[in-house]
Amino acid sequence: MNTLAIKGGKVMSEETKTNINRREFFSYLTVGWVAFTAAVAGLLGLTFRFTFPNVNFEPEMDFLAGNPADYEEGVDERWKVKYGVWIIKLEGRLAALSNICTHLGCIPNWLAGERKFKCPCHGSGFYQNGINFEGPAPRPLERFKITMTPEGTIKVDKTKIYRYEKGQWDNPESYLEV
Amino acid sequence: MIKEFINYISDPIRSFPIMAILFFLQMKFYRTFGTKKFYALLMLIGIPLVFLAATDPNFLLILTWPDNVPISLLILSLGFFTWLSFHKAAVNDARIEAGEPPVEGTPEMREKVWCWPNLVYTELFMMIAATVFLIAWAIIFKAPLEEPANPTWAPNPAKAPWYFLGLQEMLVYFDPWMAGVVLPGIIVVGLLAIPYLDTNPKGNGYYTIKERPMAISLFLFGFLVLWIFLIIIGVFMRGPNWTFYGPFEFWDFHKVQAAFNINLSEFFWVKGLNMPMPRSIFLREIVGIVLTFAYLSLPGFLFSKMKRGKEMLERIGNIRYYFLVFLVLSMGTLPIKMVLRWLFSLKYIIAMPEFEFNL
Known part of the structure; x- marks a missing residue:
């Protein structure tokens, strides 16, 4: 302790500095703990702030997907890379299928020859309507809200999710009659 | 012909039981396995076989894939060190039977040496050697860099780092x-708990198998068969x-x-009873729930009624006993689920995707 402790305007002698009394000890302790807590809280605050990036490169959560006439019967991959969505047209219904595997969140591939989605991570397989049938995936792929704008284009909203096992695929917002 | 046969038996459906049987043979005949002659024979046959196999272009491609080179080296060293521990245990067990102390307990082995210079010198040389090895390696094999990450695309196959491939295989x-949270958690907690569960003082400071066959078999089965073997499957x-x-x-690719x-619920209601699945989720999964509770409670209870189990329960006490039983049963879920998948295409015993709960 080279710094001089100053108390009541008087410079303390060497002896009193080395033998701090009980009251002083507790005040040092309090200051120390308060400073420590403040530092930890500040660091935690910074860490928390760090989880909210200044710039977000994630794709838009909703997008316009062209006219219903653009789609053939079956699976369409044109929005997969940009928005992570397959547009599927089956039995006169259009639906927007999520491309995230329901097992552990990998990105399955559409195998046109086998007519199925197959996940490269653990081998889960899904029919073209998104129902799981092989591998460990516990539930079908999720579907997104799909609506028609007044201009006649398709609008896909990824913030609203429809899950088969909860019976939500019957919801009129989860498909488009064409 | 032979290649097709090897392809055929290395499918985990066949190679997993083979490995399990080989493991138990190795534990049973550890004295033969632990001789120097056996290891020399293994190497004399094994190394030419690997070179012979490498003449196949597909196998060579897998073997020389830059990611896989260190894994092959690790497998070799794992084989050597497994054999080494068995060798030392076999030697010690023979000595203990003859009434002598284990090798580690002889006066000349109990002699103490100074940390400096004896240990620190060795460490320094190993450090330099390892650095030289890493530099040479980094120059010879290029790191396999891939394209920038893309959240809407995954490589195919998408593989975890090699040390997690056993886990990925489990998934x-x-x-x-x-397989991602509960079982790894149990593995970590279980490994931490070993010193508290294991009250057997034998084997402290010396190699032995005969004095604690159960502890060593249980651990090595989990490590060699359920972890290392699955890593090998996942990597190669x-x-x-x-x-x-x-x-x-x-x-x-195709x-x-x-x-x-x-x-299981579909097996039971649709195929077994030929009726539609019940609406209520719990009624639908009742068979799986009953089976799961039975699996977790009955084996420990029944074993405690048997002679060996009773002895063990008395020796280590209730808490240790049931904790150990729970850990062994958790380990057993992996082979059980693998076999059920292969034989009956069974997906989940309890399947409640509504609650994200599937066993």
Whole structure:
């Protein structure tokens, strides 16, 4: 302790500095703990702030997907890379299928020859309507809200999710009659 | 012909039971396995065989893949150190039977040496050697860099780092919550608990198998068969779409593998009783729930009524006993689920995707 402790305007002698009394000890302790807590809280605050990036490169959560006439019967991959969505047209219904595997969140591939989605991570397989049938995936792929704008284009909203096992695929917002 | 046969038996459906049997033979005949002659024979046969196998272009491609080179080295060193521990245990067990102390307990082995210079010198040289090795390696083999990450695209096959491939292989048979969180948690807690569960003072400071066969068999089964072997499968034999490919098989992207799976509830209600699935989720999964509770409670209870189990319960006490039983049963879920998947295409014993709960 080279710094001089100053108390009541008087410079303390060497002896009193080395033998701090009980009251002083507790005040040092309090200051120390308060400073420590403040530092930890500040660091935690910074860490928390760090989880909210200044710039977000994630794709838009909703997008316009062209006219219903653009789609053939079956699976369409044109929005997969940009928005992570397959547009599927089956039995006169259009639906927007999520491309995230329901097992552990990998990105399955559409195998046109086998007519199925197959996940490269653990081998889960899904029919073209998104129902799981092989591998460990516990539930079908999720579907997104799909609506028609007044201009006649398709609008896909990824913030609203429809899950088969909860019976939500019957919801009129989860498909488009064409 | 031989290549096709090897491809055929290395499918985990066949190679997993083979490995389990080999493991138990190794534990049973550890004195033969632990001789120097046996190891020399193994190397004399094994090394030429590997070189012979490497003449196959598909196998050579897998073996020389930059990611896989260190894994092959690790497997070799693991084999050596496993043999070394068995060798030392075999020597010690023979000595103990003859009434002598184990090798580690002889006066000349109990002699103490100084940390400096004896240990620190060795460490320094090993450090330099390891650095030289790493630099040479970094120059010879280029790191396999891939394209920038893209959240809407995954490589095929998408493989975890090699040390997690056993876990990834496990995930094929389990819900991600089980194989990704619960089972690894149990593994870590279980390994931490070993010193508190194990009250047997034998084997402290010396190698032995005969004095504690159960502890060593249980641990090595979990480590060698359920962890290392699955890593080997995951590294060398899982190709595009996580389909199994034999060591001499071309990684054909379009290899079709029938993997149609169904849940136990569907087996029971639809196939067994020929009726539609009940509406209530709990009624639907009642068989799986009952089986799971039976699996977790009955074996420990029944074993405690047997002679060996009774002795063990008395020796280590209730808490240690049931904790140990729970850990062993958790370990057993992996082979059980693998076999059920292979034999009956069973997906989940309890399947409640509504609650994200699947066993």
